[in-house]
Amino acid sequence: MTFFEKIDRVIRREIRIWARRPIYLLGSVAVMAFCTVFYLTFLQDGVPSDLPIAVVDLDGTSTSRNFCRQLDATQLGKVVHYGSFAEAQADLQGGRVTSICLIPEGFDRDILSQRQPTFSFYINGLYFLGGSLAWKDILTMVNLTSGAVQREVLRMKGVPESEIGGLLRPVDIDVHQIGNPTMNYGAYLANMMIPGMLQMVVIIVLIYSLGAELKYGTSRHLLDSVDHDVYAAVSGKMALYTVLFTLIGWTVEVVLYKWMHFPLAGSLWQMLLACFLLVVASESVAVLIIGFVPVCRFALSIGALYSVLGLSLTGFTLPVEAMPAGLRGLTMMYPLRHYYELYVQVGIFGSGFGAWYPEVLTLLLFCFLPFLVLGRLGRAYTYLDYERN
Amino acid sequence: MKGIKETYFGRWLGDAIRIFNLELRHVLHDGGVMIIFVVAGFLYPILYNFVYKNGILEDTPIAVVDDAACSDSRRLIREMDATREIGIAWRCTDMEEAKALLQQRKVNGIVYFPSDFGDRLAAKETATFSIYADMSSFLYYKNLLMGSEFVMLHEINRIKVERLSLDGLTDQEADASVNTVRYEDVNPYNRAFSYSIFLISAILMLIIQQVMFYGMSMSVGTMREENRSFASLPDSLTGRGVGRVVLGRGGVYWLLFMIIGIYVCCIVPAMFGFPQRGSFWDILVLLALFVTVCVFFSMTWTTLVTRRESAFLLFLFMSPVCVFLTGFSWPTTAFPAFWKGFSYLFPSTFGCQGFINLNTAGARLDVIAPQLRALCIQGIVYYILACAAVYVENFVLKRKGVRSTSTLPESTF
Numbered sequence: 135m136t137f138f139e140k141i142d143r144v145i146r147r148e149i150r151i152w153a154r155r156p157i158y159l160l161g162s163v164a165v166m167a168f169c170t171v172f173y174l175t176f177l178q179d180g181v182p183s184d185l186p187i188a189v190v191d192l193d194g195t196s197t198s199r200n201f202c203r204q205l206d207a208t209q210l211g212k213v214v215h216y217g218s219f220a221e222a223q224a225d226l227q228g229g230r231v232t233s234i235c236l237i238p239e240g241f242d243r244d245i246l247s248q249r250q251p252t253f254s255f256y257i258n259g260l261y262f263l264g265g266s267l268a269w270k271d272i273l274t275m276v277n278l279t280s281g282a283v284q285r286e287v288l289r290m291k292g293v294p295e296s297e298i299g300g301l302l303r304p305v306d307i308d309v310h311q312i313g314n315p316t317m318n319y320g321a322y323l324a325n326m327m328i329p330g331m332l333q334m335v336v337i338i339v340l341i342y343s344l345g346a347e348l349k350y351g352t353s354r355h356l357l358d359s360v361d362h363d364v365y366a367a368v369s370g371k372m373a374l375y376t377v378l379f380t381l382i383g384w385t386v387e388v389v390l391y392k393w394m395h396f397p398l399a400g401s402l403w404q405m406l407l408a409c410f411l412l413v414v415a416s417e418s419v420a421v422l423i424i425g426f427v428p429v430c431r432f433a434l435s436i437g438a439l440y441s442v443l444g445l446s447l448t449g450f451t452l453p454v455e456a457m458p459a460g461l462r463g464l465t466m467m468y469p470l471r472h473y474y475e476l477y478v479q480v481g482i483f484g485s486g487f488g489a490w491y492p493e494v495l496t497l498l499l500f501c502f503l504p505f506l507v508l509g510r511l512g513r514a515y516t517y518l519d520y521e522r523n
Numbered sequence: 524m525k526g527i528k529e530t531y532f533g534r535w536l537g538d539a540i541r542i543f544n545l546e547l548r549h550v551l552h553d554g555g556v557m558i559i560f561v562v563a564g565f566l567y568p569i570l571y572n573f574v575y576k577n578g579i580l581e582d583t584p585i586a587v588v589d590d591a592a593c594s595d596s597r598r599l600i601r602e603m604d605a606t607r608e609i610g611i612a613w614r615c616t617d618m619e620e621a622k623a624l625l626q627q628r629k630v631n632g633i634v635y636f637p638s639d640f641g642d643r644l645a646a647k648e649t650a651t652f653s654i655y656a657d658m659s660s661f662l663y664y665k666n667l668l669m670g671s672e673f674v675m676l677h678e679i680n681r682i683k684v685e686r687l688s689l690d691g692l693t694d695q696e697a698d699a700s701v702n703t704v705r706y707e708d709v710n711p712y713n714r715a716f717s718y719s720i721f722l723i724s725a726i727l728m729l730i731i732q733q734v735m736f737y738g739m740s741m742s743v744g745t746m747r748e749e750n751r752s753f754a755s756l757p758d759s760l761t762g763r764g765v766g767r768v769v770l771g772r773g774g775v776y777w778l779l780f781m782i783i784g785i786y787v788c789c790i791v792p793a794m795f796g797f798p799q800r801g802s803f804w805d806i807l808v809l810l811a812l813f814v815t816v817c818v819f820f821s822m823t824w825t826t827l828v829t830r831r832e833s834a835f836l837l838f839l840f841m842s843p844v845c846v847f848l849t850g851f852s853w854p855t856t857a858f859p860a861f862w863k864g865f866s867y868l869f870p871s872t873f874g875c876q877g878f879i880n881l882n883t884a885g886a887r888l889d890v891i892a893p894q895l896r897a898l899c900i901q902g903i904v905y906y907i908l909a910c911a912a913v914y915v916e917n918f919v920l921k922r923k924g925v926r927s928t929s930t931l932p933e934s935t936f
């Protein structure tokens with residue numbers, strides 16, 4: 135029997151297992167479908183709008199009311215009026231409003247008489263996105279209010295309209311967001327969360343597929359069908375799962391960059407390659423884990439711990455350089471980390487092969503991991519001498 | 524007078540205690556379940572705290588291209604370098620060089636001063652400089668934007684006051700006409716927008732829910748595999764007493780997870796110097812309610828588990844989903860209606876919000892009344908569902924004629 139015939143047998147056998155137990159396809163296809171739908175619809179707006187901003191207006195003049203209307207008219211903010219600061223503060227603590235604007239008594243009067251009233255605003259920074267966006271929104275509005283007063287003064291002094299702009303705003307910033315020009319939070323998260331889920335699903339499902347043979351004592355049957363060639367047994371399974379997960383991954387990539395039109399500076403083909411490498415590298419990690427601990431339940435627990443932590447250690451939210459020094463090296467052990475680096479080069483900068491080949495090589499290096507443990511896994515498959523449950 | 528054992532209440536209590544003992548023995552003897560409870564329950568909070576220990580990204584490296592080369596642009600660059608957010612790492616002669624550095628990830632942003640920057644300032648026109656932020660992490664963008672905006676606002680004031688002084692105003696007069704409104708921004712609960720304070724507050728409670736769910740589903744799956752049922756009623760009850768089974772079994776998990784919960788919510792934050800602004804007793808009230816709901820929640824959903832490991836395959840992906848559903852990052856007010864409804868299924872949605880508000884924002888119980896109310900409703904609904912699950916399970920079992928495991932030999936106890 136040639137190597138390919140053996141692989142063919144393993145694949146046919148695995149497909150029969152799929153047909154008998156739906157959990158394999160549920161755990162991969164259904165889970166990935168749910169995750170894709172979730173991350174794409176949950177964050178579909180890209181940037182949140184109408185964040186509740188509490189206003190405690192102790193002044194009650196046309197100036198303060200005008201400020202509230204302007205704030206309400208911004209895309210980000212929606213003004214909620216409160217009678218007292220204590221009520222507003224309770225709602226800020228309870229996370230029901232993102233921020234409080236306190237307009238002091240005599241605000242209008244003090245502005246007109248140049249007594250420089252102090253406007254206070256409070257942010258709940260525990261709800262990160264809402265808090266920081268509200269902070270930015272209110273700060274802009276305060277500066278505009280202040281600017282409006284100055285504009286009136288300049289007009290009264292007879293300064294020509296053409297010069298007022300330069301006098302009011304001597305310095306300005308022109309902001310460019312490379313790789314995500316609309317600041318789409320949904321695209322930012324979905325770009326990495328969905329591949330992150332793919333890494334998790336690959337690791338968990340492959341560990342289970344290999345571990346279930348041990349658990350139900352069917353590993354000898356598997357080995358018998360391939361002349362006790364553990365390389366063929368594992369390669370066969372990996373081959374089938376590579377096809378399955380690569381197809382899932384490619385569908386996801388096409389949905390992200392062709393259907394949702396998320397920004398991608400490079401070409402889709404490069405991301406498809408990255409996705410394929412992510413799948414193969416994650417599979418290798420799965421084989422390493424089950425080979426190292428040939429007990430289905432243990433291996434699954436380790437795989438779960440590893441892959442859930444992987445979402446954080448990839449560094450697409452909190453960058454790796456902000457993590458403790460001891461952990462930075464550990465992040466290299468995640469295929470997703472290298473996929474992310476590859477995505478940054480391809481998706482954000484549109485770099486050529488020269489910039490991202492190290493990541494490709496690292497992901498390929500992962501493929502050597504199974505060779506470390508195949509002997510051990512083969513012995514466990516033959517003798518079934520580990521705890522089953 | 525009848526002895527307490529013969530009253531309905533006495534029998535009820537006796538049955539519940541027996542079921543409690545039986546379940547406790549199951550859990551303690553199941554190495555796999557105990558590993559999940561102990562290792563995951565105790566290790567995860569520590570790991571996450573460790574990963575996010577320094578949650579503040581400081582001195583994001585920036586490349587500067589200064590085509591203006593005037594005293595103003597140099598001053599702006601110095602001021603940016605002085606902010607906490609930005610560190611000027613490279614000075615480049617042209618944009619090509621800066622772009623290459625950005626691509627090699629040696630810098631995470633570029634600041635560019637065009638050659639007419641100084642001339643426009645001198646001519647009292649608006650002088651614009653550009654920033655280019657690497658959006659691969661929003662924290663880079665946030666740092667670059669905040670740092671340069673602080674500097675810009677500061678410079679605007681400075682230049683305006685300077686000009687008015689030239690017109691003959693005193694410093695105080697100039698300041699009053701430039702800063703018509705003063706403002707102070709207060710970020711009381713997370714002063715530096717620390718990433719760790721915001722994330723850790725949200726996930727601590729979630730860890731409790733997920734660990735309980737995976738542990739319980741493993742225990743239920745084991746019983747199923749051994750062709751027993753988790754839910755069968757003691758034969759002596761002749762088909763009644765569903766409540767006893769649910770409460771007796773639930774008591775075991777409740778006790779275990781109150782211990783784990785106090786560790787996760789009170790000891791772990793103290794270990795890592797995390798803000799603990801709430802009162803211990805308030806947090807304990809929230810925790811007791813949350814753990815209760817989690818028990819009924821897990822009992823309801825684990826009914827669907829048929830094998831020991833299947834929860835990992837089918838539900839592991841829910842952990843990150845649940846984190847988003849707490850509304851800690853994407854604000855609850857912006858949730859699509861369907862996902863808002865979906866989030867009501869999970870105790871973590873309200874438990875995490877309650878914990879963020881109590882522990883980290885220092886609220887009192889009355890502030891989180893809506894969350895507590897929601898948890899109570901969830902608790903009642905899941906209790907009824909858990910009872911229904913036991914009832915249905917028994918109905919099916921009787922049909923199939925599977926042997927009841929919880930045949931309670933009186934002599935054992």
